[in-house]
Amino acid sequence: xxxxxxxxxxxxxxxxxxxxxxxxxxxxxxxxxxxxxxxxxxxxxxxxxxxxxxxxxxxxxxxxxxxxxxxxxxxxxxxxxxxxxxxxxxxxxxxxxxxxxxxxxxxxxxxxxxxxxxxxxxxxxxxxxxxxxxxxxxxxxxxxxxxxxxxxxxxxxxxxxxxxxxxxxxxxxxxxxxxxxxxxxxxxxxxxxxxxxxxxxxxxxxxxxxxxxxxxxxxxxxxxxxxxxxxxxxxxxxxxxxxxxxxxxxxxxxxxxxxxxxxxxxxxxxxxxxxxxxxxxxxxxxxxxxxxxxxxxxxxxxxxxxxxxxxxxxxxxxxxxxxxxxxxxxxxxxxxxxxxxxxxxxxxxxxxxxxxxxxxxxxxxxxxxxxxxxxxxxxxxxxxxxxxxxxxxxxxxxxxxxxxxxxxxxxxxxxxxxxxxxxxxxxxxxxxxxxxxxxxxxxxxxxxxxxxxxxxxxxxxxxxxxxxxxxxxxxxxxxxxxxxxxxxxxxxxxxxxxxxxxxxxxxxx
Amino acid sequence: xxxxxxxxxxxxxxxxxxxxxxxxxxxxxxxxxxxxxxxxxxxxxxxxxxxxxxxxxxxxxxxxxxxxxxxxxxxxxxxxxxxxxxxxxxxxxxxxxxxxxxxxxxxxxxxxxxxxxxxxxxxxxxxxxxxxxxxxxxxxxxxxxxxxxxxxxxxxxxxxxxxxxxxxxxxxxxxxxxxxxxxxxxxxxxxxxxxxxxxxxxxxxxxxxxxxxxxxxxxxxxxxxxxxxxxxxxxxxxxxxxxxxxxxxxxxxxxxxxxxxxxxxxxxxxxxxxxxxxxxxxxxxxxxxxxxxxxxxxxxxxxxxxxxxxxxxxxxxxxxxxxxxxxxxxxxxxxxxxxxxxxxxxxxxxxxxxxxxxxxxxxxxxxxxxxxxxxxxxxxxxxxxxxxxxxxxxxxxxxxxxxxxxxxxxxxxxxxxxxxxxxxxxxxx
Numbered sequence: 001x002x003x004x005x006x007x008x009x010x011x012x013x014x015x016x017x018x019x020x021x022x023x024x025x026x027x028x029x030x031x032x033x034x035x036x037x038x039x040x041x042x043x044x045x046x047x048x049x050x051x052x053x054x055x056x057x058x059x060x061x062x063x064x065x066x067x068x069x070x071x072x073x074x075x076x077x078x079x080x081x082x083x084x085x086x087x088x089x090x091x092x093x094x095x096x097x098x099x100x101x102x103x104x105x106x107x108x109x110x111x112x113x114x115x116x117x118x119x120x121x122x123x124x125x126x127x128x129x130x131x132x133x134x135x136x137x138x139x140x141x142x143x144x145x146x147x148x149x150x151x152x153x154x155x156x157x158x159x160x161x162x163x164x165x166x167x168x169x170x171x172x173x174x175x176x177x178x179x180x181x182x183x184x185x186x187x188x189x190x191x192x193x194x195x196x197x198x199x200x201x202x203x204x205x206x207x208x209x210x211x212x213x214x215x216x217x218x219x220x221x222x223x224x225x226x227x228x229x230x231x232x233x234x235x236x237x238x239x240x241x242x243x244x245x246x247x248x249x250x251x252x253x254x255x256x257x258x259x260x261x262x263x264x265x266x267x268x269x270x271x272x273x274x275x276x277x278x279x280x281x282x283x284x285x286x287x288x289x290x291x292x293x294x295x296x297x298x299x300x301x302x303x304x305x306x307x308x309x310x311x312x313x314x315x316x317x318x319x320x321x322x323x324x325x326x327x328x329x330x331x332x333x334x335x336x337x338x339x340x341x342x343x344x345x346x347x348x349x350x351x352x353x354x355x356x357x358x359x360x361x362x363x364x365x366x367x368x369x370x371x372x373x374x375x376x377x378x379x380x381x382x383x384x385x386x387x388x389x390x391x392x393x394x395x396x397x398x399x400x401x402x403x404x405x406x407x408x409x410x411x412x413x414x415x416x417x418x419x420x421x422x423x424x425x426x427x428x429x430x431x432x433x434x435x436x437x438x439x440x441x442x443x444x445x446x447x448x449x450x451x452x453x454x455x456x457x458x459x460x461x462x463x464x465x466x467x468x469x470x471x472x473x474x475x476x477x478x479x480x481x482x483x484x485x486x487x488x489x490x491x492x493x494x495x496x497x498x499x500x501x502x503x504x505x506x507x508x509x
Numbered sequence: 510x511x512x513x514x515x516x517x518x519x520x521x522x523x524x525x526x527x528x529x530x531x532x533x534x535x536x537x538x539x540x541x542x543x544x545x546x547x548x549x550x551x552x553x554x555x556x557x558x559x560x561x562x563x564x565x566x567x568x569x570x571x572x573x574x575x576x577x578x579x580x581x582x583x584x585x586x587x588x589x590x591x592x593x594x595x596x597x598x599x600x601x602x603x604x605x606x607x608x609x610x611x612x613x614x615x616x617x618x619x620x621x622x623x624x625x626x627x628x629x630x631x632x633x634x635x636x637x638x639x640x641x642x643x644x645x646x647x648x649x650x651x652x653x654x655x656x657x658x659x660x661x662x663x664x665x666x667x668x669x670x671x672x673x674x675x676x677x678x679x680x681x682x683x684x685x686x687x688x689x690x691x692x693x694x695x696x697x698x699x700x701x702x703x704x705x706x707x708x709x710x711x712x713x714x715x716x717x718x719x720x721x722x723x724x725x726x727x728x729x730x731x732x733x734x735x736x737x738x739x740x741x742x743x744x745x746x747x748x749x750x751x752x753x754x755x756x757x758x759x760x761x762x763x764x765x766x767x768x769x770x771x772x773x774x775x776x777x778x779x780x781x782x783x784x785x786x787x788x789x790x791x792x793x794x795x796x797x798x799x800x801x802x803x804x805x806x807x808x809x810x811x812x813x814x815x816x817x818x819x820x821x822x823x824x825x826x827x828x829x830x831x832x833x834x835x836x837x838x839x840x841x842x843x844x845x846x847x848x849x850x851x852x853x854x855x856x857x858x859x860x861x862x863x864x865x866x867x868x869x870x871x872x873x874x875x876x877x878x879x880x881x882x883x884x885x886x887x888x889x890x891x892x893x894x895x896x897x898x899x900x901x902x903x904x905x906x907x908x909x910x911x912x913x914x915x916x917x918x919x920x921x922x923x924x925x926x927x928x929x930x931x932x933x934x935x936x937x938x
Contacts, residue, residue: 311782312784314781314782334786335781335782335784336784336785336786338784339783339784345782352776352778352779353778353779353782354779354782355776355779356772356775356776356779356780356842357775358771358775358776358842358843359775363768367768367772367779367780367783368783368784370765370769371765374765377763377764378759378763379764379765381763382705385705385709401709401710401711402709403709403711421783
């Protein structure tokens with residue numbers, strides 16, 4: 001066999017407190033389409049960032065050999081010079097600029113700083129033809145659909161004489177036609193000698209185009225499957241992706257499940273800007289008192305969007321459907337209404353949406369239920385301290401005092417502060433979005449304990465998580481979500497990682 | 510471990526500007542050969558700077574809420590002009606004119622609030638527009654002329670003094686009495702704060718230092734009262750100002766509304782997701798700024814005894830500078846009313862001191878610019894320095910001290926009461 005275009009050997013990448021990649025090996029043959037599969041957080045994107053120089057040489061261990069030469073990239077420009085181009089999931093186009101301007105951004109055809117637009121536009125048309133994009137190169141990118149924007153990105157990559165094209169979830173935001181076109185284009189580029197690495201959750205697409213599939217799990221390479229060496233089907237890939245025991249331990253918990261507490265019927269939500277695009281389509285779900293219900297879905301399936309649209313319509317547009325709490329229909333027009341109705345939402349984005357990092361622990365805890373501390377015109381600060389101290393003790397928040405700033409707490413303790421804040425609103429239904437993201441194992445165990453205790457109090461808990469073992473260990477019932485629709489409902493006893501993954505990767509459309 | 514240096518180091522941010530103000534006062538006291546702190550000059554300092562300090566109170570709240578208001582000078586001029594026209598051309602009684610003018614100010618603020626909070630136009634642009642708009646309207650209603658002949662009672666708002674009571678002493682009795690009351694109130698409040706902090710095991714100043722702090726603050730307040738009493742007594746505008754400082758400090762530190770302002774300034778998305786009606790808060794903050802701009806306009810008009818089309822020019826810049834010198838953060842969420850007042854006093858003393866020294870107005874401007882930059886640079890440097898280590902006092906100790914016994918009892922009482930429905934409450938106890 002010819003020399004591989006790329007070899008990554010024993011790549012190890014550490015973040016403070018986290019081992020993101022451990023001894024990962026990846027070999028990509030010249031001219032193939034190589035898929036990388038793995039759960040969210042398995043380390044796929046980190047590996048690609050190491051390869052493209054986002055994490056420069058020296059910040060990781062191991063070797064990268066490209067076209068037979070060992071390379072050590074300082075930054076993205078460096079890797080691009082050698083022909084490695086990465087297209088991120090969130091497109092890096094500038095909406096107000098034209099197609100041509102975007103294609104040559106940072107790579108302008110200029111003589112002494114002055115751009116020759118005639119030549120640029122002419123070259124843009126050639127490049128656009130290569131990706132099958134028939135548009136005026138002067139059209140601003142914002143007027144293009146997401147599928148065509150993706151093509152502009154690929155044209156931009158081609159303008160840099162790309163040898164190895166990396167696509168991170170290229171079809172995640174595309175409809176069927178655009179996806180098909182994109183995959184065909186990849187096949188076409190393959191014919192012209194361009195090697196591609198594609199990260200994707202859509203196993204049917206991988207099955208269609210990939211020549212080799214490398215599976216990454218928990219920051220390690222599990223295996224590389226070659227289509228030429230025998231049948232690779234979705235089941236085989238799923239088994240590789242999830243094949244592990246329940247690594248996490250969970251506190252003992254005997255569920256005491258009661259009446260239906262919360263119900264959503266036929267819930268649909270439009271995209272906040274593009275009102276015609278439905279982000280959530282006709283979702284139905286129920287949560288009983290004392291029950292922990294999971295929502296399993298891959299990134300982009302609409303998990304957070306579903307939760308936030310329920311929580312006082314804090315996401316999306318054109319909400320339709322009905323919501324019931326304790327059998328009574330409720331209309332939640334704002335977050336304020338949702339909190340007063342007894343719904344709490346713990347965001348996945350702790351620092352962006354959960355906390356004011358300028359605050360201390362006690363003001364953070366009281367911030368969502370200040371109305372409970374209101375005495376006439378003032379906030380009862382004595383009571384506030386008592387409340388905060390109570391949560392610090394019961395949730396075991398490790399801090400010098402409740403006057404300590406939340407910015408300096410560890411992720412686990414910050415999460416306990418956020419949980420305290422929402423518990424203080426006296427919720428009936430708690431929606432927890434990635435409650436253990438970025439938290440070490442010990443704190444995870446404590447947080448599971450808190451969640452279970454809440455359920456035993458008769459509250460309903462809805463848990464969104466990317467970690468299937470977490471859902472399987474914690475939940476009494478699990479819904480799978482794919483492309484904005486609920487695809488299946490599992491009882492705890494019927495669910496395993498393979499079956500969940502199957503319904504998470506179903507093409508709902 | 511609680512040595513004097515560590516305490517000072519941890520509180521540089523809090524006390525830095527007070528120290529700077531004291532240094533500037535001492536400097537000018539020397540260079541002006543004692544004129545700066547002559548009773549009549551201190552009295553003038555209060556009267557001349559009141560309008561900027563009033564604006565600084567509103568401005569720091571606007572800045573904490575991550576906005577800005579560039580229109581306050583024009584709005585002040587417009588409201589002052591409106592008042593003058595009402596009182597002279599239409600013979601409206603002065604107190605009614607004041608009420609109408611404050612309403613006009615609040616209405617203009619509400620206009621800004623509407624565009625900022627509900628339409629979503631940045632405050633910089635909305636108030637830039639108003640800066641032009643109301644400067645123009647001031648010229649229109651005054652027809653480009655200065656309008657004087659205002660009622661005597663109205664003019665007292667700007668340059669009157671408290672009436673005298675009691676026996677005839679060399680000093681103004683009521684002013685001294687007010688000074689004593691203010692010191693007593695400050696000491697009682699600080700004692701209560703200290704008691705509460707100790708009860709919850711927060712770090713507090715050691716008692717000798719605490720006592721020293723009270724003595725220093727008391728001495729400064731009494732000296733200030735003495736100087737005013739030795740001149741003409743407390744100016745009425747000073748009384749208005751002190752009342753506003755008290756009210757707005759209370760609003761910003763003790764009320765739900767104040768908490769919400771800091772919350773949206775610190776992280777507007779987190780505030781929204783905590784159920785704060787961020788638009789309403791933004792609206793009220795801008796409305797309040799309009800109200801205070803109106804008041805500042807009335808005070809200015811009263812002090813100058815006439816409405817002038819050029820009144821209030823650059824007021825907005827002085828007020829913004831005061832807020833930033835006083836420790837407010839451009840990104841919002843940080844800043845205090847007292848800090849803004851101190852910042853305003855720094856600017857005021859600089860103006861006054863340099864004028865006494867005969868420094869030309871051009872140089873004054875230049876020096877004030879450098880002082881603003883230096884103050885904010887100091888703040889940035891200080892923040893960077895403390896970011897790595899400790900920071901505010903309470904974060905310095907490493908171990909978690911157990912809460913004091915009485916608090917534990919109180920909590921256990923609560924936990925006991927709620928244990929029927931609360932499984933969570935018992936965890937870890």
